[in-house]
Amino acid sequence: MALPAPNLDDRRFQQLVDEAKRYVQQSCPEWTDHNVSDPGVTLIEVFAQMVDQLVYRLNRVPEKNYLAFLDLLGVRLFPPAAARADVTFRLSAPQPEIVLLPAGTEVATARTQTREAVVFATIEDLSLVPCALDRLFTVSASGEQTERTNDLRAGKDVPCFQTRPVPGDAVLFGLSAAVPRCIVALQLDSRVEGIGVDPTWPPLVWEAWDGSAWTECLSDEDTTGGLNRPGEVVLHIPAGHVLSVIGGIRAGWIRCRVTETEPGQPFYSESPTVRVAEAFTIGGTMTVEHAETMTDVPFGVSEGVAGQRFPAPRAPVLLDGGPVTVQVSSPDGWQDWTVVDHFGRSGPQDRHVVLDAAGGELLFPPAVRESDGTLRYFGAVPGKGEHVRVRRYRTGGGRAGNVARGAISVLRSSVPYVASVQNREAAGGGVDGETVDEAKIRAPQQLRIQERAVTAADYELIAREAGPSAARIRCLPASGESEPGAVRVLVVPQAVADEGDRLRFEQLIPSGLLLAAITERLAERKLLGTRLVVEAPRYQGITVVARLVTAGGADAAVVQRDALAALYRYLNPLHGGMAAAGWDFGRPVQFGEVFSVLQRVAGVGLVREVRLYPADPITGQRGSLVERLELEPNALIFSHQHQVVVTPGGPA
Numbered sequence: 001m002a003l004p005a006p007n008l009d010d011r012r013f014q015q016l017v018d019e020a021k022r023y024v025q026q027s028c029p030e031w032t033d034h035n036v037s038d039p040g041v042t043l044i045e046v047f048a049q050m051v052d053q054l055v056y057r058l059n060r061v062p063e064k065n066y067l068a069f070l071d072l073l074g075v076r077l078f079p080p081a082a083a084r085a086d087v088t089f090r091l092s093a094p095q096p097e098i099v100l101l102p103a104g105t106e107v108a109t110a111r112t113q114t115r116e117a118v119v120f121a122t123i124e125d126l127s128l129v130p131c132a133l134d135r136l137f138t139v140s141a142s143g144e145q146t147e148r149t150n151d152l153r154a155g156k157d158v159p160c161f162q163t164r165p166v167p168g169d170a171v172l173f174g175l176s177a178a179v180p181r182c183i184v185a186l187q188l189d190s191r192v193e194g195i196g197v198d199p200t201w202p203p204l205v206w207e208a209w210d211g212s213a214w215t216e217c218l219s220d221e222d223t224t225g226g227l228n229r230p231g232e233v234v235l236h237i238p239a240g241h242v243l244s245v246i247g248g249i250r251a252g253w254i255r256c257r258v259t260e261t262e263p264g265q266p267f268y269s270e271s272p273t274v275r276v277a278e279a280f281t282i283g284g285t286m287t288v289e290h291a292e293t294m295t296d297v298p299f300g301v302s303e304g305v306a307g308q309r310f311p312a313p314r315a316p317v318l319l320d321g322g323p324v325t326v327q328v329s330s331p332d333g334w335q336d337w338t339v340v341d342h343f344g345r346s347g348p349q350d351r352h353v354v355l356d357a358a359g360g361e362l363l364f365p366p367a368v369r370e371s372d373g374t375l376r377y378f379g380a381v382p383g384k385g386e387h388v389r390v391r392r393y394r395t396g397g398g399r400a401g402n403v404a405r406g407a408i409s410v411l412r413s414s415v416p417y418v419a420s421v422q423n424r425e426a427a428g429g430g431v432d433g434e435t436v437d438e439a440k441i442r443a444p445q446q447l448r449i450q451e452r453a454v455t456a457a458d459y460e461l462i463a464r465e466a467g468p469s470a471a472r473i474r475c476l477p478a479s480g481e482s483e484p485g486a487v488r489v490l491v492v493p494q495a496v497a498d499e500g501d502r503l504r505f506e507q508l509i510p511s512g513l514l515l516a517a518i519t520e521r522l523a524e525r526k527l528l529g530t531r532l533v534v535e536a537p538r539y540q541g542i543t544v545v546a547r548l549v550t551a552g553g554a555d556a557a558v559v560q561r562d563a564l565a566a567l568y569r570y571l572n573p574l575h576g577g578m579a580a581a582g583w584d585f586g587r588p589v590q591f592g593e594v595f596s597v598l599q600r601v602a603g604v605g606l607v608r609e610v611r612l613y614p615a616d617p618i619t620g621q622r623g624s625l626v627e628r629l630e631l632e633p634n635a636l637i638f639s640h641q642h643q644v645v646v647t648p649g650g651p652a
Contacts, residue, residue, distance in 0.1 A: 568639050
């Protein structure tokens with residue numbers, strides 16, 4: 001059991017008043033009016049209230065001592081983390097010159113009567129480079145290249161692929177310039193359609209050449225129906241796009257390639273053609289973060305003594321975007337000081353400094369008086385009159401930055417020719433700073449593991465510290481008993497649903513930065529010989545098909561909406577399950593539980609039928625009907641296109 005903490009004084013206000021009245025009766029028996037209307041009783045109550053406050057503060061001394069002990073051990077509050085999102089900037093019209101969006105360009109959510117705008121800023125410069133179509137090549141699956149530029153300029157119908165297309169055939173578009181991170185619109189026209197394909201599901205993929213490999217381009221608009229009719233294809237070019245030489249021609253290359261068909265997907269029986277092709281830049285995409293960057297920030301002037309502290313002009317200091325560089329002026333110019341976790345290993349000449357990120361404070365090395373009277377310095381001391389500054393740091397962050405898809409829609413900075421902004425995916429990664437109560441819970445665990453990952457709980461705790469933006473973390477054996485010493489750490493990122501609890505599968509895939517940060521921290525602390533795997537869990541899709549009957553004249557449309565919401569809320573990897581804390585890893589989905597969830601929906605009189613189908617969350621392919629959906633130990637459930645049919649019942 002925990003050691004009992006003494007209550008230094010457990011008396012309360014009424015007890016103090018009653019005790020004072022008893023003393024009055026003993027020392028002044030002639031005072032008989034002890035009602036609350038008596039002025040003397042009023043004075044007693046006033047002093048009792050003051051004593052009650054003193055007792056309360058006295059009882060907080062053990063808590064203060066505990067926090068002081070944690071401070072001596074170097075336990076500091078974790079700072080917040082900033083949310084990030086990719087924002088698309090659309091031009092009002094294609095421009096003949098480069099449009100530059102400098103780093104720090106501000107965008108925001110719309111301000112409402114009840115909610116302030118959430119402001120984001122770009123992390124790098126974004127150049128919207130104009131381009132035009134210079135070259136056109138066709139490449140067969142066997143690698144045979146044919147230049148079709150002259151045929152295109154002559155207005156001829158150019159076959160995009162072989163007469164009988166096969167997977168691997170491609171048509172290459174050579175742009176006049178490299179357009180990394182830009183949005184390029186290809187306007188295509190033709191008189192001959194590629195026969196056989198489904199225009200809404202063509203077996204094509206668009207890719208850009210980054211100098212070493214073809215990288216897939218996102219396409220959020222294609223009115224050509226798979227090169228089947230005149231229209232426009234809008235491509236988001238990846239950041240690695242460069243000018244390269246293909247077929248002896250130097251250009252910024254993008255291509256449309258025929259892919260293998262999926263089950264049920266029609267294929268080309270003839271090649272589509274292109275008679276007119278034009279390309280131009282209509283925008284670009286850049287990452288924004290819910291933080292403000294400050295550069296060359298003065299912190300103060302040194303007094304030339306040990307143990308100095310310098311508060312930041314604005315706190316907290318975010319640590320999720322690279323190290324903070326501290327500089328101190330000297331006769332030879334600015335000198336860099338290294339930020340360390342503590343001064344325990346610092347020598348007298350080491351230019352070390354500790355950063356309290358949550359409090360926004362710089363702590364310079366102290367000096368400790370030894371038993372012989374000499375001073376021992378745990379690091380160098382800035383000279384008197386020397387200035388202290390930080391070259392660059394970021395402030396802000398927090399959970400408020402996790403806004404939904406499409407919420408960022410306001411351009412706050414003045415940038416010419418930009419017509420609109422929008423985040424195509426929800427912002428994620430924003431985490432509030434750690435509270436004192438949370439630190440008091442974390443401290444004993446941190447002292448127990450001593451920065452060493454041995455048990456599964458150790459791995460999970462260290463992983464949470466390295467990736468605070470992760471929603472859930474679970475540690476399991478990598479391959480069961482057949483591979484001892486292997487550890488698998490499963491990471492589920494935070495996700496903001498577009499509507500209610502309806503998550504999209506891509507929102508549950510952790511970013512490479514998050515996985516890399518966790519892997520790096522765990523690799524430093526795992527036991528020698530341990531093989532470490534940090535990855536996303538396996539998601540098992542499920543589709544529930546249900547037929548319900550309303551009760552008491554309830555609106556069938558409302559009941560259907562509420563029933564779907566209940567299913568997506570219960571079968572949710574982040575907030576689902578019986579405890580609404582996220583579906584348990586490896587826990588099966590049972591028919592009776594789903595039946596009970598639907599029966600509890602307001603307005604449901606009868607659950608006529610419930611069917612459970614496993615589904616592939618990537619392809620959406622549905623499996624066979626099951627009564628119980630089993631999950632692997634490393635798997636979580638994922639809701640995929642539930643279907644609810646509601647039939648009106650009779651009046652109550």
